[in-house]
Amino acid sequence: MTLVALALVLWAAGWALNVRLASGPQSRSVALAVPLLFGATLLVMWELIVRGLDVPMVFLPAPTQIALRFAASLPTLWEDFVQTVLKGALSGYVIGCLAAFAVALLADRVDVLRRGLLPVANFAAALPVVGVAPILVMWFGFDWQSKAAVVVVMVFFPMLVNTVAGLRAAETMQRDLMRTFGASYWQGLVKLRLPAAMPFIFNGLKISTTLALIGAIVAEFFGSPIRGIGFRISTSVGQLSLDMVWAEIAVAALAGSAFYGLVVAIEKRVTFWHPSNRG
Amino acid sequence: MSETAAPISAPEAGVGWSARVARVTSAMRQTTLPVLGVLAALVLIWTLACIPMNAAQSVLDASRAGETVSPEAASERRGMSALALALRNPGPAIAHAYTQGRPRLPAPHQVAGALWQSTATVAPTSAQSLIHHGWVTLSATLLGFAIGAGLGIALAVGIVHFRVMEMSVMPWAIVSQTVPIIAIAPMIVVVLYAIGIEGILPKAVIAAYLSFFPVVVGMSKGFRSPDAMQLDLLRTYGASRPQTFWKLRLPASTPYLFASLKIAVAAALIGTIVAELPSGAQAGFGARLLAGSYYGQTVQIWAALFAAAILAAGLVGLIGGLERKSLARMGMRP
Numbered sequence: 001m002t003l004v005a006l007a008l009v010l011w012a013a014g015w016a017l018n019v020r021l022a023s024g025p026q027s028r029s030v031a032l033a034v035p036l037l038f039g040a041t042l043l044v045m046w047e048l049i050v051r052g053l054d055v056p057m058v059f060l061p062a063p064t065q066i067a068l069r070f071a072a073s074l075p076t077l078w079e080d081f082v083q084t085v086l087k088g089a090l091s092g093y094v095i096g097c098l099a100a101f102a103v104a105l106l107a108d109r110v111d112v113l114r115r116g117l118l119p120v121a122n123f124a125a126a127l128p129v130v131g132v133a134p135i136l137v138m139w140f141g142f143d144w145q146s147k148a149a150v151v152v153v154m155v156f157f158p159m160l161v162n163t164v165a166g167l168r169a170a171e172t173m174q175r176d177l178m179r180t181f182g183a184s185y186w187q188g189l190v191k192l193r194l195p196a197a198m199p200f201i202f203n204g205l206k207i208s209t210t211l212a213l214i215g216a217i218v219a220e221f222f223g224s225p226i227r228g229i230g231f232r233i234s235t236s237v238g239q240l241s242l243d244m245v246w247a248e249i250a251v252a253a254l255a256g257s258a259f260y261g262l263v264v265a266i267e268k269r270v271t272f273w274h275p276s277n278r279g
Numbered sequence: 280m281s282e283t284a285a286p287i288s289a290p291e292a293g294v295g296w297s298a299r300v301a302r303v304t305s306a307m308r309q310t311t312l313p314v315l316g317v318l319a320a321l322v323l324i325w326t327l328a329c330i331p332m333n334a335a336q337s338v339l340d341a342s343r344a345g346e347t348v349s350p351e352a353a354s355e356r357r358g359m360s361a362l363a364l365a366l367r368n369p370g371p372a373i374a375h376a377y378t379q380g381r382p383r384l385p386a387p388h389q390v391a392g393a394l395w396q397s398t399a400t401v402a403p404t405s406a407q408s409l410i411h412h413g414w415v416t417l418s419a420t421l422l423g424f425a426i427g428a429g430l431g432i433a434l435a436v437g438i439v440h441f442r443v444m445e446m447s448v449m450p451w452a453i454v455s456q457t458v459p460i461i462a463i464a465p466m467i468v469v470v471l472y473a474i475g476i477e478g479i480l481p482k483a484v485i486a487a488y489l490s491f492f493p494v495v496v497g498m499s500k501g502f503r504s505p506d507a508m509q510l511d512l513l514r515t516y517g518a519s520r521p522q523t524f525w526k527l528r529l530p531a532s533t534p535y536l537f538a539s540l541k542i543a544v545a546a547a548l549i550g551t552i553v554a555e556l557p558s559g560a561q562a563g564f565g566a567r568l569l570a571g572s573y574y575g576q577t578v579q580i581w582a583a584l585f586a587a588a589i590l591a592a593g594l595v596g597l598i599g600g601l602e603r604k605s606l607a608r609m610g611m612r613p
Contacts, residue, residue, distance in 0.1 A: 015443075018443050018446070018447055019443045021443075021446075022442045022443035022446045022447075023442065023443070030446075031446065034443070034446040034447050035446065035447055035448075035449075035450040035451060037447075038447035038448070038451070039451065058470075058473060059470055059473060059474065060470070112313050112316070113313070113317070115309060115310055115313040115314075116310075116312075116313030116314045116315075116316050116317035117313075117317050119310065119314050120314060120317050120318065120321075123592065126541070126545045126591055126592070126595045127545075127587075127588045127591050127592070128545070128548055128549045128552055128587050128588070128591055130549060130552070130553065131552060131564070131568055131583070131584045131587050131588075132584065133568075134568050134569070134571060134572030134580050135572075135577070135580055135581070135584070137572065138383070138572065138575070138577070139383065209457065210456065210457055210458070210459060213459040214459045214461050217459055217461065217462050218461060218553055218556075221465070221553075221556050222556075222569070222572055223572070229462065230462070233462055233465055233466070234465050237465045237466050237469045238469075240469075240473075242466065242470070245463075245465075245466050248462070249462050249463055249466075252458065252459050252462045253458040253459075256457045256458040256459050257454060257457050257458060259457075260457035261457075
């Protein structure tokens with residue numbers, strides 16, 4: 001019980017400190033410290049309450065138990081990471097985004113196609129596309145190819161919608177200027193419209209990072225070789241070894257944030273001219 | 280649509296017709312016909328793709344029925360690609376592509392038939408009925424969506440009013456959008472089952488969890504959308520913080536509310552379907568997909584998939600309709 005009381009005291013102390021920090025002068029370090037402090041308080045509370053109340057591990061393992069399991073099974077986690085993230089999600093992401101980009105260029109060139117395709121793509125982007133996973137697993141087998149196929153289908157429509165919107169972002173004045181320069185379609189595309197489309201394209205790329213991981217993980221629930229994040233989660237849940245499940249979730253979370261962070265870093269370099277990056 | 284349509288005042292736009300008719304025909308030309316064209320092309324591609332996709336089985340059926348196929352030996356055919364097989368046996372491949380019991384790719388009419396058969400011809404309470412499965416999924420989705428959206432709005436209210444909450448919670452809410460949180464779905468189902476909670480609630484918890492974060496992020500933006508001039512005006516009126524909230528922030532956030540609700544309801548449906556995958560759920564679209572994939576019942580999978588898509592479209596469309604109605608009444612129509 002003392003541990004639980006300690007957890008509550010710690011919570012109050014952490015929150016009070018955050019209140020002081022938040023009402024004080026603002027700076028970058030404060031903006032970074034407050035959420036980190038909040039997260040750390042939650043983590044320590046989790047640990048103390050789980051230990052204080054003797055919560056069984058099949059219900060909720062303590063963070064230290066998860067960390068120990070994480071450290072002890074690094075080779076397995078790495079193998080799953082390679083299988084799900086690098087082979088399944090990343091290859092599907094690249095193929096899907098390139099395909100959507102190509103179709104977007106075509107739709108931008110042929111106006112009837114754009115007007116017909118855009119409502120359909122907008123509609124498809126709201127559908128529970130993960131449902132195609134059992135079909136694609138049946139077609140492409142259990143290995144990573146079927147996961148990549150699911151990812152391709154999942155990222156295609158958001159990417160298409162964003163790219164088409166981006167290709168129309170250049171203003172009429174700017175296009176007219178290109179025309180007065182006598183620029184060909186391709187010159188106008190490369191020198192004006194693609195750069196203007198970059199914020200939209202990166203928006204699509206960012207949305208797609210999460211979708212890619214979701215697709216790759218959920219597709220493994222429908223059948224997978226004996227490795228992969230989704231496979232490990234579903235079998236470890238069956239064996240009630242929840243520390244392993246949490247370790248895999250940590251891997252998925254780290255991979256998701258790193259993937260997103262990478263795309264944001266590239267975006268900052270490519271769209272340095274955009275107002276949101278000045279500053 | 281209206282912004283892409285040709286202006287009503289365009290030369291000859293209304294010649295011989297009333298403006299309303301002109302508007303309808305112009306919208307037809309601008310959007311409806313191209314969309315129908317794209318849809319028709321998709322169905323055509325789908326129908327044609329059935330021939331190579333199902334070729335292996337078609338040719339096998341044909342050779343069993345005594346027709347001559349090339350190559351004769353089944354062992355030789357096994358190594359060939361589906362397209363090559365269909366090209367060498369065009370007759371049998373076309374004749375047998377659309378009537379198989381378990382095709383690799385069911386034809387559109389087979390899926391439509393299965394949808395019709397499992398909604399209209401069986402009792403809505405039977406386990407064969409997609410209405411039954413749809414209701415199981417829909418009820419969990421709606422419950423989870425209501426919980427998730429409610430909590431999300433409540434947290435957004437806190438975030439807007441208390442700086443410390445914004446600084447502590449908001450970065451995590453944004454980070455959580457980059458994490459495939461759906462991975463925890465199987466665990467939540469099993470853990471809740473272990474403490475005796477089963478049925479609709481575990482699914483609703485996952486649906487709520489997935490719909491929570493989009494609403495938090497969207498609504499805290501929405502409550503902030505009034506500009507400084509408007510906030511200053513209310514301050515000069517001596518309005519209290521609750522008055523500012525009810526009379527300015529809440530109405531101003533309506534467009535953001537509907538935008539985030541649309542994302543949230545789609546996420547809630549995905550969460551429910553994924554939550555139905557493990558744990559041997561008996562009913563729901565997820566269970567239907569999984570059962571279909573276990574037994575190779577491809578037509579059943581496709582029918583469940585289309586039913587789920589129709590449900591998603593209905594939910595998003597419903598919120599979109601509410602959005603148009605309320606924004607029009609509030610005079611905020613974009």
